[in-house]
Amino acid sequence: MNNAMLRVIPSYALYGDQAQPGWKNSFDFEWIPQRSGPYNWEIRPHVHEAFIQILYLTQGSVEVLLDNAKWRVTAPCLLVVPAQTVHGFHFAADVNGPVVTATQRPLESLAALAMPELLQTIRKPAVISLDADGRHAEALMPLFLAIEREARLHAIGQFAAGMSLLTALFVQVARLGQARAPAPLAVSLRKTAQIEKFRALVNDNFKKRLPMAFYAGQLGVTPGQLSRLCREVLGTSSLEVINARIVHEAQRDLVFTSSSIQQLADALGFADEAYFGRFFRKHTGLTPGEFRTRALQSMLKPDTWPAAGPEAVAAPG
The missing domain is CATH 2.60.120.280 (Regulatory protein AraC)
Incomplete structure:
Protein backbone atom coordinates (compact mmCIF):
# COMPACT_ATOMS: atom_id res chain seq x y z
CA MET A 1 0.00 0.00 0.00
CA ASN A 2 1.39 3.41 -0.95
CA ASN A 3 2.06 6.27 1.46
CA ALA A 4 -1.06 8.12 0.36
CA MET A 5 -3.21 5.44 1.95
CA LEU A 6 -4.42 6.57 5.36
CA ARG A 7 -4.68 3.46 7.52
CA VAL A 8 -6.72 3.63 10.67
CA ILE A 9 -6.45 -0.01 11.72
CA PRO A 10 -3.42 -0.71 13.95
CA SER A 11 -1.44 -3.94 13.81
CA TYR A 12 -0.54 -5.69 17.06
CA ALA A 13 0.99 -8.93 18.25
CA LEU A 14 -1.44 -8.76 21.19
CA TYR A 15 -3.88 -5.87 21.52
CA GLY A 16 -1.98 -2.82 22.76
CA ASP A 17 1.43 -4.46 22.25
CA GLN A 18 3.82 -3.68 19.41
CA ALA A 19 3.46 -6.03 16.45
CA GLN A 20 6.10 -8.74 16.19
CA PRO A 21 7.67 -9.79 12.89
CA GLY A 22 5.98 -12.70 11.15
CA TRP A 23 9.11 -14.83 11.26
CA LYS A 24 9.18 -14.80 15.07
CA ASN A 25 7.60 -18.10 16.11
CA SER A 26 5.58 -17.80 19.28
CA LEU A 185 -11.58 -33.64 -0.77
CA ALA A 186 -8.52 -35.64 0.18
CA VAL A 187 -5.48 -34.38 -1.71
CA SER A 188 -1.85 -35.39 -1.89
CA LEU A 189 0.80 -33.63 0.16
CA ARG A 190 2.57 -32.60 -3.07
CA LYS A 191 -0.53 -30.88 -4.41
CA THR A 192 -1.17 -29.24 -1.04
CA ALA A 193 2.40 -27.91 -1.01
CA GLN A 194 1.95 -26.50 -4.53
CA ILE A 195 -1.26 -24.73 -3.49
CA GLU A 196 0.44 -23.35 -0.39
CA LYS A 197 3.23 -21.91 -2.51
CA PHE A 198 0.71 -20.43 -4.96
CA ARG A 199 -1.28 -18.77 -2.15
CA ALA A 200 1.91 -17.33 -0.68
CA LEU A 201 2.91 -15.96 -4.09
CA VAL A 202 -0.55 -14.43 -4.51
CA ASN A 203 -0.38 -12.83 -1.08
CA ASP A 204 3.01 -11.27 -1.92
CA ASN A 205 2.18 -10.15 -5.47
CA PHE A 206 -1.57 -9.64 -5.93
CA LYS A 207 -1.23 -5.84 -6.07
CA LYS A 208 1.15 -6.10 -9.04
CA ARG A 209 -1.47 -7.57 -11.40
CA LEU A 210 1.00 -10.14 -12.71
CA PRO A 211 -0.03 -12.57 -15.49
CA MET A 212 -0.97 -16.12 -14.59
CA ALA A 213 2.13 -17.30 -16.44
CA PHE A 214 4.25 -15.76 -13.68
CA TYR A 215 2.61 -17.84 -10.95
CA ALA A 216 2.59 -20.99 -13.06
CA GLY A 217 6.27 -20.51 -13.90
CA GLN A 218 7.16 -20.19 -10.23
CA LEU A 219 5.47 -23.54 -9.61
CA GLY A 220 6.94 -25.25 -12.68
CA VAL A 221 3.55 -25.88 -14.30
CA THR A 222 1.50 -24.37 -17.14
CA PRO A 223 -1.30 -21.85 -16.44
CA GLY A 224 -3.85 -24.52 -17.39
CA GLN A 225 -2.32 -27.04 -14.97
CA LEU A 226 -2.32 -24.44 -12.20
CA SER A 227 -6.00 -23.70 -12.72
CA ARG A 228 -6.88 -27.41 -12.72
CA LEU A 229 -4.85 -27.87 -9.53
CA CYS A 230 -6.73 -25.03 -7.83
CA ARG A 231 -10.08 -26.48 -8.87
CA GLU A 232 -9.13 -29.89 -7.51
CA VAL A 233 -7.81 -28.67 -4.16
CA LEU A 234 -9.71 -25.42 -3.56
CA GLY A 235 -12.78 -25.86 -5.73
CA THR A 236 -12.09 -22.65 -7.65
CA SER A 237 -9.85 -21.47 -10.51
CA SER A 238 -6.43 -19.89 -10.05
CA LEU A 239 -7.75 -16.58 -11.41
CA GLU A 240 -10.59 -16.64 -8.90
CA VAL A 241 -8.07 -17.18 -6.09
CA ILE A 242 -6.23 -14.01 -7.11
CA ASN A 243 -9.41 -12.01 -7.66
CA ALA A 244 -10.79 -13.07 -4.27
CA ARG A 245 -7.61 -11.82 -2.57
CA ILE A 246 -7.90 -8.48 -4.38
CA VAL A 247 -11.59 -8.12 -3.47
CA HIS A 248 -10.89 -8.98 0.17
CA GLU A 249 -8.18 -6.33 0.39
CA ALA A 250 -10.37 -3.77 -1.38
CA GLN A 251 -13.30 -4.42 0.97
CA ARG A 252 -11.07 -4.10 4.01
CA ASP A 253 -9.56 -0.83 2.82
CA LEU A 254 -12.93 0.62 1.83
CA VAL A 255 -14.25 0.06 5.34
CA PHE A 256 -11.17 0.67 7.46
CA THR A 257 -9.31 3.47 5.67
CA SER A 258 -10.24 6.98 4.58
CA SER A 259 -8.49 6.56 1.23
CA SER A 260 -10.26 7.70 -1.93
CA ILE A 261 -11.44 5.19 -4.52
CA GLN A 262 -8.68 6.42 -6.84
CA GLN A 263 -6.03 5.85 -4.16
CA LEU A 264 -7.38 2.36 -3.60
CA ALA A 265 -7.33 1.61 -7.32
CA ASP A 266 -3.71 2.79 -7.57
CA ALA A 267 -2.62 0.75 -4.54
CA LEU A 268 -4.23 -2.41 -5.92
CA GLY A 269 -2.56 -2.06 -9.33
CA PHE A 270 -5.53 -0.93 -11.44
CA ALA A 271 -4.94 1.37 -14.39
CA ASP A 272 -7.72 3.72 -13.37
CA GLU A 273 -10.64 4.17 -11.00
CA ALA A 274 -13.23 3.17 -13.61
CA TYR A 275 -11.54 -0.21 -14.27
CA PHE A 276 -11.34 -0.88 -10.54
CA GLY A 277 -15.02 0.03 -10.16
CA ARG A 278 -16.08 -2.42 -12.89
CA PHE A 279 -13.92 -5.17 -11.37
CA PHE A 280 -15.30 -4.60 -7.86
CA ARG A 281 -18.92 -4.49 -9.02
CA LYS A 282 -18.51 -7.69 -11.04
CA HIS A 283 -17.36 -9.57 -7.93
CA THR A 284 -19.56 -7.98 -5.27
CA GLY A 285 -22.61 -6.60 -7.07
CA LEU A 286 -21.88 -3.12 -5.68
CA THR A 287 -19.71 -0.19 -6.70
CA PRO A 288 -16.85 0.59 -4.28
CA GLY A 289 -18.73 3.66 -3.05
CA GLU A 290 -21.94 1.71 -2.48
CA PHE A 291 -20.09 -0.99 -0.60
CA ARG A 292 -18.32 1.54 1.63
CA THR A 293 -21.56 3.37 2.45
CA ARG A 294 -23.54 0.21 3.23
CA ALA A 295 -20.76 -1.38 5.29
CA LEU A 296 -20.21 1.74 7.40
CA GLN A 297 -23.95 2.19 7.93
CA SER A 298 -24.40 -1.43 9.03
CA MET A 299 -21.49 -1.16 11.45
CA LEU A 300 -23.17 1.83 13.13
CA LYS A 301 -26.43 -0.06 13.73
Whole structure:
Protein backbone atom coordinates (compact mmCIF):
# COMPACT_ATOMS: atom_id res chain seq x y z
CA MET A 1 0.00 0.00 0.00
CA ASN A 2 1.39 3.41 -0.95
CA ASN A 3 2.06 6.27 1.46
CA ALA A 4 -1.06 8.12 0.36
CA MET A 5 -3.21 5.44 1.95
CA LEU A 6 -4.42 6.57 5.36
CA ARG A 7 -4.68 3.46 7.52
CA VAL A 8 -6.72 3.63 10.67
CA ILE A 9 -6.45 -0.01 11.72
CA PRO A 10 -3.42 -0.71 13.95
CA SER A 11 -1.44 -3.94 13.81
CA TYR A 12 -0.54 -5.69 17.06
CA ALA A 13 0.99 -8.93 18.25
CA LEU A 14 -1.44 -8.76 21.19
CA TYR A 15 -3.88 -5.87 21.52
CA GLY A 16 -1.98 -2.82 22.76
CA ASP A 17 1.43 -4.46 22.25
CA GLN A 18 3.82 -3.68 19.41
CA ALA A 19 3.46 -6.03 16.45
CA GLN A 20 6.10 -8.74 16.19
CA PRO A 21 7.67 -9.79 12.89
CA GLY A 22 5.98 -12.70 11.15
CA TRP A 23 9.11 -14.83 11.26
CA LYS A 24 9.18 -14.80 15.07
CA ASN A 25 7.60 -18.10 16.11
CA SER A 26 5.58 -17.80 19.28
CA PHE A 27 2.32 -18.58 21.03
CA ASP A 28 0.64 -16.88 23.96
CA PHE A 29 -2.13 -17.83 26.39
CA GLU A 30 -4.38 -15.45 28.30
CA TRP A 31 -7.80 -15.34 29.89
CA ILE A 32 -10.15 -12.84 28.24
CA PRO A 33 -10.47 -10.50 31.28
CA GLN A 34 -6.67 -10.07 31.46
CA ARG A 35 -6.54 -8.15 28.18
CA SER A 36 -10.06 -6.74 27.86
CA GLY A 37 -10.62 -5.64 31.48
CA PRO A 38 -8.00 -2.86 31.42
CA TYR A 39 -9.58 -1.56 28.19
CA ASN A 40 -13.06 -1.44 29.75
CA TRP A 41 -14.04 -4.61 27.83
CA GLU A 42 -13.65 -2.80 24.48
CA ILE A 43 -11.04 -4.13 22.04
CA ARG A 44 -11.12 -1.72 19.12
CA PRO A 45 -10.66 -2.93 15.51
CA HIS A 46 -7.11 -4.03 14.77
CA VAL A 47 -5.24 -6.70 12.84
CA HIS A 48 -2.52 -9.30 13.47
CA GLU A 49 -0.43 -9.58 10.32
CA ALA A 50 1.13 -12.95 11.20
CA PHE A 51 -0.80 -14.29 14.21
CA ILE A 52 -3.99 -16.32 14.53
CA GLN A 53 -6.22 -16.14 17.58
CA ILE A 54 -8.83 -18.52 18.95
CA LEU A 55 -11.13 -17.46 21.79
CA TYR A 56 -13.39 -19.77 23.80
CA LEU A 57 -16.13 -17.90 25.64
CA THR A 58 -17.24 -19.98 28.60
CA GLN A 59 -19.21 -17.18 30.26
CA GLY A 60 -20.80 -13.89 29.22
CA SER A 61 -21.39 -12.45 25.76
CA VAL A 62 -19.61 -10.45 23.08
CA GLU A 63 -20.27 -8.22 20.09
CA VAL A 64 -17.63 -9.28 17.58
CA LEU A 65 -16.40 -7.69 14.35
CA LEU A 66 -14.67 -9.92 11.77
CA ASP A 67 -13.62 -7.91 8.72
CA ASN A 68 -16.82 -6.08 7.70
CA ALA A 69 -19.38 -8.35 9.45
CA LYS A 70 -20.64 -8.27 13.02
CA TRP A 71 -22.30 -10.75 15.35
CA ARG A 72 -23.69 -10.70 18.86
CA VAL A 73 -23.17 -14.07 20.56
CA THR A 74 -23.30 -15.57 24.03
CA ALA A 75 -21.26 -18.30 25.71
CA PRO A 76 -20.44 -21.01 25.06
CA CYS A 77 -18.94 -20.16 21.70
CA LEU A 78 -15.68 -20.20 19.76
CA LEU A 79 -14.21 -17.30 17.79
CA VAL A 80 -11.53 -18.02 15.17
CA VAL A 81 -9.56 -14.98 13.98
CA PRO A 82 -6.95 -15.83 11.30
CA ALA A 83 -3.99 -13.58 10.54
CA GLN A 84 -4.78 -10.41 8.53
CA THR A 85 -8.43 -10.39 9.65
CA VAL A 86 -9.62 -7.03 10.98
CA HIS A 87 -11.37 -7.75 14.26
CA GLY A 88 -12.70 -6.07 17.36
CA PHE A 89 -14.68 -7.09 20.44
CA HIS A 90 -17.06 -5.51 22.93
CA PHE A 91 -17.31 -7.97 25.81
CA ALA A 92 -19.87 -8.07 28.59
CA ALA A 93 -18.28 -7.40 31.96
CA ASP A 94 -18.97 -10.94 33.16
CA VAL A 95 -17.11 -12.55 30.25
CA ASN A 96 -14.55 -15.28 30.77
CA GLY A 97 -12.68 -17.88 28.79
CA PRO A 98 -9.24 -18.57 27.30
CA VAL A 99 -7.50 -16.92 24.34
CA VAL A 100 -4.59 -18.42 22.39
CA THR A 101 -2.50 -16.31 20.00
CA ALA A 102 0.06 -18.06 17.79
CA THR A 103 2.14 -17.59 14.65
CA GLN A 104 -0.07 -18.88 11.84
CA ARG A 105 2.51 -20.03 9.26
CA PRO A 106 4.07 -22.79 11.43
CA LEU A 107 0.59 -23.97 12.42
CA GLU A 108 -0.36 -24.21 8.75
CA SER A 109 2.83 -26.12 7.94
CA LEU A 110 2.08 -28.68 10.66
CA ALA A 111 -1.53 -28.99 9.56
CA ALA A 112 -0.49 -29.47 5.92
CA LEU A 113 1.48 -32.54 6.96
CA ALA A 114 -0.95 -34.00 9.50
CA MET A 115 -4.37 -33.07 8.07
CA PRO A 116 -4.32 -30.90 4.90
CA GLU A 117 -8.07 -30.22 4.99
CA LEU A 118 -7.54 -28.51 8.37
CA LEU A 119 -6.06 -25.52 6.51
CA GLN A 120 -9.58 -24.41 5.61
CA THR A 121 -10.52 -24.22 9.29
CA ILE A 122 -7.35 -22.30 10.20
CA ARG A 123 -7.74 -19.70 7.46
CA LYS A 124 -11.46 -18.97 7.74
CA PRO A 125 -12.82 -16.47 10.30
CA ALA A 126 -15.62 -18.15 12.22
CA VAL A 127 -18.08 -17.71 15.05
CA ILE A 128 -19.25 -21.12 16.30
CA SER A 129 -22.07 -21.43 18.84
CA LEU A 130 -21.60 -24.49 21.02
CA ASP A 131 -23.73 -27.04 22.77
CA ALA A 132 -22.08 -27.19 26.20
CA ASP A 133 -23.06 -30.85 26.51
CA GLY A 134 -21.79 -31.84 23.07
CA ARG A 135 -19.16 -34.57 22.90
CA HIS A 136 -16.69 -32.42 20.92
CA ALA A 137 -17.14 -29.34 23.12
CA GLU A 138 -16.12 -31.42 26.14
CA ALA A 139 -12.63 -31.80 24.63
CA LEU A 140 -12.01 -28.07 24.29
CA MET A 141 -11.14 -26.93 27.81
CA PRO A 142 -8.61 -29.73 28.52
CA LEU A 143 -6.75 -28.68 25.35
CA PHE A 144 -6.83 -24.99 26.27
CA LEU A 145 -5.54 -25.81 29.77
CA ALA A 146 -2.76 -27.96 28.32
CA ILE A 147 -1.75 -25.04 26.08
CA GLU A 148 -1.77 -22.75 29.14
CA ARG A 149 0.56 -25.11 31.03
CA GLU A 150 2.93 -25.27 28.07
CA ALA A 151 2.92 -21.49 27.68
CA ARG A 152 3.91 -21.07 31.33
CA LEU A 153 6.53 -23.84 31.30
CA HIS A 154 9.38 -22.15 29.37
CA ALA A 155 11.06 -25.50 28.76
CA ILE A 156 12.84 -27.06 25.79
CA GLY A 157 10.48 -27.83 22.92
CA GLN A 158 7.87 -25.39 24.20
CA PHE A 159 6.94 -24.02 20.78
CA ALA A 160 6.76 -27.47 19.17
CA ALA A 161 4.53 -28.76 21.96
CA GLY A 162 2.36 -25.68 21.78
CA MET A 163 1.87 -26.00 18.02
CA SER A 164 1.01 -29.69 18.40
CA LEU A 165 -1.62 -28.92 21.03
CA LEU A 166 -2.99 -26.08 18.94
CA THR A 167 -3.27 -28.43 15.94
CA ALA A 168 -5.26 -30.83 18.12
CA LEU A 169 -7.44 -27.92 19.19
CA PHE A 170 -8.20 -26.99 15.58
CA VAL A 171 -9.11 -30.60 14.85
CA GLN A 172 -11.84 -30.15 17.47
CA VAL A 173 -12.85 -26.84 15.89
CA ALA A 174 -13.17 -28.57 12.51
CA ARG A 175 -15.34 -31.26 14.08
CA LEU A 176 -17.53 -28.67 15.79
CA GLY A 177 -18.00 -26.73 12.56
CA GLN A 178 -18.38 -29.71 10.25
CA ALA A 179 -22.08 -29.04 9.69
CA ARG A 180 -21.43 -25.82 7.75
CA ALA A 181 -19.62 -27.32 4.75
CA PRO A 182 -19.30 -30.65 2.92
CA ALA A 183 -16.34 -32.82 3.74
CA PRO A 184 -13.25 -31.56 1.89
CA LEU A 185 -11.58 -33.64 -0.77
CA ALA A 186 -8.52 -35.64 0.18
CA VAL A 187 -5.48 -34.38 -1.71
CA SER A 188 -1.85 -35.39 -1.89
CA LEU A 189 0.80 -33.63 0.16
CA ARG A 190 2.57 -32.60 -3.07
CA LYS A 191 -0.53 -30.88 -4.41
CA THR A 192 -1.17 -29.24 -1.04
CA ALA A 193 2.40 -27.91 -1.01
CA GLN A 194 1.95 -26.50 -4.53
CA ILE A 195 -1.26 -24.73 -3.49
CA GLU A 196 0.44 -23.35 -0.39
CA LYS A 197 3.23 -21.91 -2.51
CA PHE A 198 0.71 -20.43 -4.96
CA ARG A 199 -1.28 -18.77 -2.15
CA ALA A 200 1.91 -17.33 -0.68
CA LEU A 201 2.91 -15.96 -4.09
CA VAL A 202 -0.55 -14.43 -4.51
CA ASN A 203 -0.38 -12.83 -1.08
CA ASP A 204 3.01 -11.27 -1.92
CA ASN A 205 2.18 -10.15 -5.47
CA PHE A 206 -1.57 -9.64 -5.93
CA LYS A 207 -1.23 -5.84 -6.07
CA LYS A 208 1.15 -6.10 -9.04
CA ARG A 209 -1.47 -7.57 -11.40
CA LEU A 210 1.00 -10.14 -12.71
CA PRO A 211 -0.03 -12.57 -15.49
CA MET A 212 -0.97 -16.12 -14.59
CA ALA A 213 2.13 -17.30 -16.44
CA PHE A 214 4.25 -15.76 -13.68
CA TYR A 215 2.61 -17.84 -10.95
CA ALA A 216 2.59 -20.99 -13.06
CA GLY A 217 6.27 -20.51 -13.90
CA GLN A 218 7.16 -20.19 -10.23
CA LEU A 219 5.47 -23.54 -9.61
CA GLY A 220 6.94 -25.25 -12.68
CA VAL A 221 3.55 -25.88 -14.30
CA THR A 222 1.50 -24.37 -17.14
CA PRO A 223 -1.30 -21.85 -16.44
CA GLY A 224 -3.85 -24.52 -17.39
CA GLN A 225 -2.32 -27.04 -14.97
CA LEU A 226 -2.32 -24.44 -12.20
CA SER A 227 -6.00 -23.70 -12.72
CA ARG A 228 -6.88 -27.41 -12.72
CA LEU A 229 -4.85 -27.87 -9.53
CA CYS A 230 -6.73 -25.03 -7.83
CA ARG A 231 -10.08 -26.48 -8.87
CA GLU A 232 -9.13 -29.89 -7.51
CA VAL A 233 -7.81 -28.67 -4.16
CA LEU A 234 -9.71 -25.42 -3.56
CA GLY A 235 -12.78 -25.86 -5.73
CA THR A 236 -12.09 -22.65 -7.65
CA SER A 237 -9.85 -21.47 -10.51
CA SER A 238 -6.43 -19.89 -10.05
CA LEU A 239 -7.75 -16.58 -11.41
CA GLU A 240 -10.59 -16.64 -8.90
CA VAL A 241 -8.07 -17.18 -6.09
CA ILE A 242 -6.23 -14.01 -7.11
CA ASN A 243 -9.41 -12.01 -7.66
CA ALA A 244 -10.79 -13.07 -4.27
CA ARG A 245 -7.61 -11.82 -2.57
CA ILE A 246 -7.90 -8.48 -4.38
CA VAL A 247 -11.59 -8.12 -3.47
CA HIS A 248 -10.89 -8.98 0.17
CA GLU A 249 -8.18 -6.33 0.39
CA ALA A 250 -10.37 -3.77 -1.38
CA GLN A 251 -13.30 -4.42 0.97
CA ARG A 252 -11.07 -4.10 4.01
CA ASP A 253 -9.56 -0.83 2.82
CA LEU A 254 -12.93 0.62 1.83
CA VAL A 255 -14.25 0.06 5.34
CA PHE A 256 -11.17 0.67 7.46
CA THR A 257 -9.31 3.47 5.67
CA SER A 258 -10.24 6.98 4.58
CA SER A 259 -8.49 6.56 1.23
CA SER A 260 -10.26 7.70 -1.93
CA ILE A 261 -11.44 5.19 -4.52
CA GLN A 262 -8.68 6.42 -6.84
CA GLN A 263 -6.03 5.85 -4.16
CA LEU A 264 -7.38 2.36 -3.60
CA ALA A 265 -7.33 1.61 -7.32
CA ASP A 266 -3.71 2.79 -7.57
CA ALA A 267 -2.62 0.75 -4.54
CA LEU A 268 -4.23 -2.41 -5.92
CA GLY A 269 -2.56 -2.06 -9.33
CA PHE A 270 -5.53 -0.93 -11.44
CA ALA A 271 -4.94 1.37 -14.39
CA ASP A 272 -7.72 3.72 -13.37
CA GLU A 273 -10.64 4.17 -11.00
CA ALA A 274 -13.23 3.17 -13.61
CA TYR A 275 -11.54 -0.21 -14.27
CA PHE A 276 -11.34 -0.88 -10.54
CA GLY A 277 -15.02 0.03 -10.16
CA ARG A 278 -16.08 -2.42 -12.89
CA PHE A 279 -13.92 -5.17 -11.37
CA PHE A 280 -15.30 -4.60 -7.86
CA ARG A 281 -18.92 -4.49 -9.02
CA LYS A 282 -18.51 -7.69 -11.04
CA HIS A 283 -17.36 -9.57 -7.93
CA THR A 284 -19.56 -7.98 -5.27
CA GLY A 285 -22.61 -6.60 -7.07
CA LEU A 286 -21.88 -3.12 -5.68
CA THR A 287 -19.71 -0.19 -6.70
CA PRO A 288 -16.85 0.59 -4.28
CA GLY A 289 -18.73 3.66 -3.05
CA GLU A 290 -21.94 1.71 -2.48
CA PHE A 291 -20.09 -0.99 -0.60
CA ARG A 292 -18.32 1.54 1.63
CA THR A 293 -21.56 3.37 2.45
CA ARG A 294 -23.54 0.21 3.23
CA ALA A 295 -20.76 -1.38 5.29
CA LEU A 296 -20.21 1.74 7.40
CA GLN A 297 -23.95 2.19 7.93
CA SER A 298 -24.40 -1.43 9.03
CA MET A 299 -21.49 -1.16 11.45
CA LEU A 300 -23.17 1.83 13.13
CA LYS A 301 -26.43 -0.06 13.73
CA PRO A 302 -25.84 -2.86 16.27
CA ASP A 303 -29.56 -3.65 16.34
CA THR A 304 -29.18 -4.99 12.79
CA TRP A 305 -26.34 -7.39 13.67
CA PRO A 306 -27.27 -11.02 13.26
CA ALA A 307 -27.24 -13.32 16.27
CA ALA A 308 -25.46 -15.74 13.95
CA GLY A 309 -23.95 -15.03 10.55
CA PRO A 310 -22.95 -17.26 7.65
CA GLU A 311 -20.00 -18.64 9.63
CA ALA A 312 -21.87 -18.86 12.94
CA VAL A 313 -23.35 -22.31 13.42
CA ALA A 314 -24.72 -24.47 16.17
CA ALA A 315 -22.22 -27.25 16.68
CA PRO A 316 -23.35 -30.84 16.44
CA GLY A 317 -23.37 -32.77 19.70
